[in-house]
Amino acid sequence: xxxLLNCYPLIVSSMLACVLSxxxxxxxxxxxxxxxxxxxxxxxxxxxxxADALLEDISTQSCTLSNGTVSTCYKVVIAGKPANREVxxxxxxxxxxxxxxxxxWFDGSGEVYDIDGDFILKLDSLYGSGWQLYxxxxxxxxxxxxxAACEAAARPNVDPAYQNYCVQCSLDYVRGGISQTFLxxxxxxxxxxxxxxxxxxxxxxxxVVFAPAAPVNAILANYTIAAFDDCGGHINPFEGYHYHAxxxxxxxxxxxxxxxxxxxxxxxxxxxxxMLDASGFEETDLDECRGHSDEIRGYHYHSASAGENMFxxxxxxxxxxISETQ
Numbered sequence: 098x099x100x101l102l103n104c105y106p107l108i109v110s111s112m113l114a115c116v117l118s119x120x121x122x123x124x125x126x127x128x129x130x131x132x133x134x135x136x137x138x139x140x141x142x143x144x145x146x147x148a149d150a151l152l153e154d155i156s157t158q159s160c161t162l163s164n165g166t167v168s169t170c171y172k173v174v175i176a177g178k179p180a181n182r183e184v185x186x187x188x189x190x191x192x193x194x195x196x197x198x199x200x201x202w203f204d205g206s207g208e209v210y211d212i213d214g215d216f217i218l219k220l221d222s223l224y225g226s227g228w229q230l231y232x233x234x235x236x237x238x239x240x241x242x243x244x245a246a247c248e249a250a251a252r253p254n255v256d257p258a259y260q261n262y263c264v265q266c267s268l269d270y271v272r273g274g275i276s277q278t279f280l281x282x283x284x285x286x287x288x289x290x291x292x293x294x295x296x297x298x299x300x301x302x303x304x305v306v307f308a309p310a311a312p313v314n315a316i317l318a319n320y321t322i323a324a325f326d327d328c329g330g331h332i333n334p335f336e337g338y339h340y341h342a343x344x345x346x347x348x349x350x351x352x353x354x355x356x357x358x359x360x361x362x363x364x365x366x367x368x369x370x371x372m373l374d375a376s377g378f379e380e381t382d383l384d385e386c387r388g389h390s391d392e393i394r395g396y397h398y399h400s401a402s403a404g405e406n407m408f409x410x411x412x413x414x415x416x417x418x419i420s421e422t423q
Contacts, residue, residue, distance in 0.1 A: 150304030178274030188263035275337030365414030
């Protein structure tokens with residue numbers, strides 16, 4: 098059963114971490130100060146996660162944070178797929194499909210598009226000439242519907258044979274989900290200078306990775322649409338299912354004071370909350386990382402809108418690490 102955050106005392110804690118080894122470090126040494134200024138406390142409790150989001154009970158162990166601080170971290174092992182729903186749909190089957198048959202697309206411009214038949218037809222007007230994601234004779238959309246096609250298209254150097262395709266993959270291609278282990282500082286360590294986000298940045302309460310901005314320019318340059326489902330997530334064969342934006346699906350822990358709902362935790366241990374509070378308002382005093390403090394939650398982040406293709410702007414604290422679970 099989910100519990101309201103306000104029902105818990107402040108717990109010296111935190112979550113999350115750097116990155117799969119294939120993705121590089123979650124911090125940028127050019128801007129991340131090697132020495133912390135202070136440690137803080139933030140909300141964390143295993144019961145924030147919904148049933149079946151975790152593969153084992155949360156434990157603690159020693160760890161070294163991204164700025165070299167030796168600390169204690171929570172070990173959080175996630176299943177790598179939503180614990181409360183099926184993923185998809187992603188690509189619409191034809192140019193007559195309605196929004197219920199496909200997912201969504203966002204490119205960082207602020208817009209969120211339903212991937213329906215009309216969207217497939219208007220790609221030229223959105224992104225210029227050269228788009229033909231469907232068979233003119235049949236009206237069927239070109240979709241990567243095999244593992245080989247998925248692996249050829251869901252990569253930076255897209256196989257030319259799969260240009261002008263709507264890219265979707267199946268969880269069956271990644272063993273039903275890629276489990277990952279997060280080491281998250283139990284006491285967040287504030288950085289003197291914020292750290293850039295260039296890899297996975299956190300974990301949701303339903304057991305899924307929060308990914309950095311989707312590389313939409315590279316995707317569009319190959320005349321592909323890497324479709325997201327309505328929850329802002331999609332699958333690739335290297336990272337499995339992961340979220341690129343908040344659309345409401347991960348707002349799983351309400352706040353009794355009307356504050357925005359908790360979505361999950363960032364790799365530096367601070368909570369990530371929804372963009373809007375219960376009255377539909379956005380906070381007006383957010384810093385460059387999209388964070389601020391209050392008396393109940395301490396420092397925490399608020400997610401950006403889905404159309405911005407991001408969750409948060411930077412890391413306020415030193416990060417733990419992420420590795421694929423063996």
